[in-house]
Amino acid sequence: MRILRLMLPVAAAGAAAFLAVPFASAASASLTATFAQTSVWGSGYGASYTIANRGDAAANGWVVEFDLPAGSTVSSSWDSVRQVTGQHYKFTNASWNGAVAAGASVSFGFNVSGTAVPAGCLLNAAPCSGGAPSPQPSASSASPSPSASPSPSASPSPSASPSRSASPSPSVPPSSPPPTSGSTVDVSTAAQLSQALTDARPGQTIRLAPGTYDGSFIATTAGTASAPITLTGPRTAILTNPSPSGSGPSCPAPTPGWDPGYGIWLFNAGYWNLTGFTVFDAKKGVVLDNSPHVTIDGLYVHEIGDEGVHFRRSSSDGVIRGSTIEHTGTVQPAYGEGVYLGSANSNWDCHGNSGGVDRSDRVQVLDNHIGPYVAAEHIDVKEGTIDGVIRGNTFDGQGIAGQNSADSWVDVKGTGYLVQGNTGTFTAPGVFANGYETHNPVAGSGCGNVWRDNVSDLGGAGKYAVNVTSTSKCAGNLNVVYASNTVRNATGGLTNIAVTP
Known part of the structure; x- marks a missing residue:
């Protein structure tokens, strides 16, 4: 028996060597799924699974499954099709990321409400290689970032793809008063920020430290032309408001006990500058009501339930420039505009505070990057507004949902x-x-607009670079499309009206 025990491994090894020969050149896929937390905040975190193909043949299709302990739930997800049964989650590839070439990888992301991490990961019904959750990042390591693909990342510079990220708040006690220096108020907690907004005075600068500020942030004091109020911070200063609560008036106005879910809300607060920081995971990103002469400069707005930035209730003469807006309409795609100027005439009873019209006029939208995964129009210019400028922007239409006729970059x-x-x-x-x-929803609207020097690639899907719905409704004030505009991959051409040389 001792001899047999010694011989068997040799025989087995020989058999293994023999059997390996005919399969040595057979190409096959070999998938793994690796979990990583990409951001952490007090009540949850953002995460991703990366599906990598370590084989030598392409894989076609993947399904990742896992369980979350009770008390934690996946609140949102992207780049996958999600199914839920109790605490069991199943993510199937989306139509565009099912194929995984040899040596390549794809990913999908999700947000978790709660702190528990996935358990029992399965990839295509087999254990995920390395499927145990990777070590959680420390609070100081999380930072906001879009990535070069529709998945979260930890780099603080935006790109042309959606991402989810947040940094935890520094451990300064909420009760600590904000230190002040001259006309600058330095804040590092949500409580300090709320107080600074309440106490803001013309000429003051509120400066955000890096970190996450979770709450309802409302300013109701106006600056002046010679002494605007500034709210500024680095991209790693993140305003987030994922949990609207209470009930407010039918026409939105700051109301005790009501959190509308806006990332930052200026109400009757003209002459403000909002610069540099991030607005993340809110019902609406930046909302301006009756707040003219506001400049929004270099913000990063992403993972927003409805619209990213809204100039509303005659917030005229504003500027939004150098900002990045991605992944809006995560809750209501039909309301997921990147930048929204004015209000639909059906809402003028509420927002029509200038002779019954929302006159958010002369707003300039300059040099922004809007998209991808902006579910509605990248810029929606509403009837009743006049004389704005839309110049130097980059529109990435990937992910536009088409709901409620939202199927163009700019309407x-x-x-x-x-x-x-x-x-x-x-x-x-x-x-x-x-x-x-x-x-042309009301008489005279949608007329007298001019297109020059725009470069359009419609991806083989869009018909015209500029589609003018009606000329008869604009008699005497026609829309003009100049020959300096160019178009590629259009099913129709440059425009459906006569081109002006």
């Missing part, structure tokens, strides 16, 4: 806008009809 229902020097692209997935459109 101009206002009058007298200059649309110049913008670059737009579209790639699947998404629903895309035209690059730019006009509509």
Whole structure:
């Protein structure tokens, strides 16, 4: 028996060597799924699974499953199709990321409400290689970041893809008073920020330290032309408001006990500058009500339930420039505009505070990067507004949802806008009809607008770079499309009206 025991391993080894020969050249896929937390905040975290193909043949399709302990739930996810049974979660590849080439990887992401991490990971019904959760990052390591693919990352510079990130608040006691230096108020907690906004005075600067500020942040004091109020911070200063609560008036106004879910809300607060920081995971990103002469400069707005930035209730003469807006309409795609100027006439009873009209006029939208995964129009210009400028922006139409006729980069229902020097692209997935459109919901609206020097790539899906809905409704004040505009991959062409040389 001793001899047999010694011989068997040799025989087995020989058999293994023999059997390996005919399969040595057979190509096959070998998938692994690796979990990573990409951001952490007090009540939850953002995470991703990376599906890597370590084999020598392409894989076609993947399914990742795991369990979360009771008390934690996946609140949102992207780049996958999610199914839930109790505490068991199943994520199937989306239509565009199921194929994984040899040596390549794809990923999907999700947010968790709660602190528990996945357990029992399965990839295509087999254990995930390295499927145990990777070590959680320390609070100081999380930082906001879009990435170069539709998955979260930890780099603080935005890119042309959606991402989810947040940094935890520094451990300064909420009761600590904000230190002040001259006209600058330094804040490092949500409580300090709320107090600073309440106490703000013309000429003051509120300076955010890096960290996450979770709460309802409302300013109701106006600056002046010579002494604007500034709220500023680095990109790693993150305003988030994921949990609206209470009930407010039918026409939104700051109300005790009501949190509307806005990332930052200026109400009757003209002459403000908002610069540099991030707005993340809120019902609406930046909302301006009756707040003219506001400049928004270099913000990063992403993972927003409805619209990213809204100039509303006659918030005229504002500027938004150098900002990045991604992944909006995560809750209601039909309301996921990147930048929203004015209000639909159906809402003028509430927001029409200038002779019954929302006159958010002369707003300039300059040099921003909007998209991908902006579910509605990248810029929606509402009827009743006039004389704005949309110039130098980059529109990435990937992920536009097409709901509620939101199927273009820019829909101009206002009058007298200059649309110049913008670059737009579209790639699947998404629903895309035209690059730019006009509509005429009220008499005289959607007229007298001008397109110059725009570069459009419609990805083989869109019909016209500029589609003008009606010329008869704009008699005497026609829309003009100049020959300096160019278009590629259009099913129709540059425009459906006569081109002006």
